[in-house]
Amino acid sequence: MKSPIRIFSILLLFCANLAASPYIELGPMLGHVGEDTASIWFKATGTATPSIVIGQRDDLSDGVSHPSAVLTPSNEFMGSITITDLAAESRYVYAVALDGRVITPRPFPTFTTASRLGSAGHLRIAFSSCLGGKGVDAAAAWAQMDASSDADLVLLLGDNHYADTTARDGQTSAYFSNRSSPGFRAIGSHLPIYGIWDDHDYGPNDSDGSADGKERSLETFKQFWPNPAYGEVENPGIYYKFTRGEVEFFMLDVRYHRSPDKMIDDGTKTMLGAGQLAWLKDNLKASKAKIKIIASGSEWQRHSHADSWSSYPRERDAFFDFLKEGEITGILLISGDRHFTGGYQIGGEFIEVTAGPLGARNFPTKNLPEMFFNKSEGKLYAVFDIDTTGGTPKVSVEAHRPGDGIVHNQELPWAAILGQQQLETLPIETTPEKAPYQISFDPENGISKPPSETPPNAAKEE
Numbered sequence: 001m002k003s004p005i006r007i008f009s010i011l012l013l014f015c016a017n018l019a020a021s022p023y024i025e026l027g028p029m030l031g032h033v034g035e036d037t038a039s040i041w042f043k044a045t046g047t048a049t050p051s052i053v054i055g056q057r058d059d060l061s062d063g064v065s066h067p068s069a070v071l072t073p074s075n076e077f078m079g080s081i082t083i084t085d086l087a088a089e090s091r092y093v094y095a096v097a098l099d100g101r102v103i104t105p106r107p108f109p110t111f112t113t114a115s116r117l118g119s120a121g122h123l124r125i126a127f128s129s130c131l132g133g134k135g136v137d138a139a140a141a142w143a144q145m146d147a148s149s150d151a152d153l154v155l156l157l158g159d160n161h162y163a164d165t166t167a168r169d170g171q172t173s174a175y176f177s178n179r180s181s182p183g184f185r186a187i188g189s190h191l192p193i194y195g196i197w198d199d200h201d202y203g204p205n206d207s208d209g210s211a212d213g214k215e216r217s218l219e220t221f222k223q224f225w226p227n228p229a230y231g232e233v234e235n236p237g238i239y240y241k242f243t244r245g246e247v248e249f250f251m252l253d254v255r256y257h258r259s260p261d262k263m264i265d266d267g268t269k270t271m272l273g274a275g276q277l278a279w280l281k282d283n284l285k286a287s288k289a290k291i292k293i294i295a296s297g298s299e300w301q302r303h304s305h306a307d308s309w310s311s312y313p314r315e316r317d318a319f320f321d322f323l324k325e326g327e328i329t330g331i332l333l334i335s336g337d338r339h340f341t342g343g344y345q346i347g348g349e350f351i352e353v354t355a356g357p358l359g360a361r362n363f364p365t366k367n368l369p370e371m372f373f374n375k376s377e378g379k380l381y382a383v384f385d386i387d388t389t390g391g392t393p394k395v396s397v398e399a400h401r402p403g404d405g406i407v408h409n410q411e412l413p414w415a416a417i418l419g420q421q422q423l424e425t426l427p428i429e430t431t432p433e434k435a436p437y438q439i440s441f442d443p444e445n446g447i448s449k450p451p452s453e454t455p456p457n458a459a460k461e462e
C-alpha cells in the first residue's frame with residue numbers, strides 16, 4: 001500500500017507535468033481556404049510537435065492527423081499547417097494537437113472550403129484596415145463581425161498593427177497583442193482571414209521600398225499570415241491572388257517596391273514595381289472571374305492624401321487605361337489606411353470602397369469628390385454582398401459599425417461597376433483645395449511637380 005506522502009508526491013508530479021505541457025495561446029487562425037486546401041496558423045506556449053486533426057464528424061472520430069515541424073523558441077513557438085486534397089464546398093471539423101494530444105476544446109471549430117472557380121453562388125466579403133495599437137482596440141469590432149456580419153471570409157488591408165518598425169521584436173509583439181482579442185480568435189477559427197500590409201505593419205510611417213530591414217519584415221509577415229503566396233520566386237513581396245466561385249481577388253503589396261511618395265516622377269516612379277505590375281496585368285487578362293477585387297493598402301481615388309495613389313497618378317492612370325483598353329470588366333477596388341469608410345466612383349468609372357478603422361481612432365473626412373458614401377465615426381468595416389446565381393451579378397456594399405450594426409447598405413448596379421452608370425455622389429461640403437499632391441507628369445520633359453503642401457483631410461498617423 002502506498003503511503004499518503006507518496007500519493008501526494010505522485011499527484012504533485014502529475015500536476016507539474018500538466019502545467020509544463022504546452023498549450024495553444026493564440027489561434028488557431030484560418031488563412032487561405034481554397035477549393036481543396038486550408039492553412040491554419042497557431043502559437044503554442046512551448047516546444048512541441050504540432051498537428052492538425054481534421055475530419056467531417058463533429059467529434060472528429062474520423063479525424064486524420066497532419067503533423068508539422070516542431071515549434072521552437074526560435075520561431076516563438078508559431079507555426080502553420082497547410083492541408084491539401086480537401087473537397088470543394090465542404091464542411092470540415094478540425095483541432096490542433098501538440099505532441100499528439102488534442103488541445104483545442106470542444107465543440108471543435110469548423111470551416112467550409114471555397115466553391116469551384118466559375119461556379120455561381122452567394123459570397124459575403126468583410127474587409128477593413130487599421131486595427132489599432134493593441135488587441136483590445138478592435139475587440140468590439142471582431143466580436144460584432146463574428147456575431148453578425150455573416151461573412152464568408154475576411155480581408156485585412158494593412159495597418160494590421162502599428163509597430164512602425166521593421167524590427168522583428170516590435171512586429172511580433174504587436175501581432176501577438178492583436179491576435180489575443182477573443183473576438184478575433186473566435187472568428188479566425190472558422191473564417192479564412194487574409195492580410196496585406198500597409199506602412200505601419202511594414203515599417204515606419206509612410207515607408208516605402210527604401211526601408212531598412214524590409215527583408216526582415218517580409219520574413220516576419222510570412223510567419224504570421226498563411227496566405228496562398230508571397231510575391232513571386234523572382235520578385236519578393238507579399239502580393240498574391242486566389243478565387244472563390246466567380247470572384248477573383250488580387251491582393252497587392254504597395255510598400256516593398258514603392259518609390260518614395262515625394263519622389264519627382266521621371267517616368268520610373270512606381271507604387272507596385274515593374275514585376276508586380278506585370279503580374280497583375282497578366283493575371284487580370286487571364287482571369288475568368290466575373291468579378292475581380294483588387295486590394296491596395298493605399299487609396300486609389302484621386303482626392304486622397306500624399307501617401308496614396310494620388311502621388312502616383314501616371315502609374316494608376318495607365319493601369320486604368322489598361323483595364324479599359326483590354327475590356328477587363330467587373331472591377332471592384334478596395335483599400336484601407338484612411339480611418340473612415342467610404343465609397344467612390346473614380347472618374348465615374350471605377351468603384352472603390354475604402355474600409356476602416358477596425359480598431360484605431362477615426363480621422364473623419366468631409367465628403368470628397370466622387371464619393372457616394374462616407375462614414376467617419378466609430379470602428380468600421382465593410383462587406384461586399386455578391387450574388388452571381390442570376391446571371392448578371394448582384395452586388396451591394398454595407399458599412400458595419402460595432403454598437404450600431406449596418407449603418408450603410410447600397411446596391412452597386414452592375415452597369416455602375418462596368419462604368420456605364422454614374423452613381424449619385426455626396427454633396428461637397430466645402431470646395432476642395434487645389435490638390436497639390438496630384439503630381440502632374442509631363443512626358444515631354446519628364447518633369448513632375450512634387451507635393452508642396454499638406455492636402456485636405458490629410459492625417460499624419462494613418
Ligand SMILES: [Fe+2]
Pocket residue numbers: 129130159200337338339360461462
Ligand atoms: Fe492606419
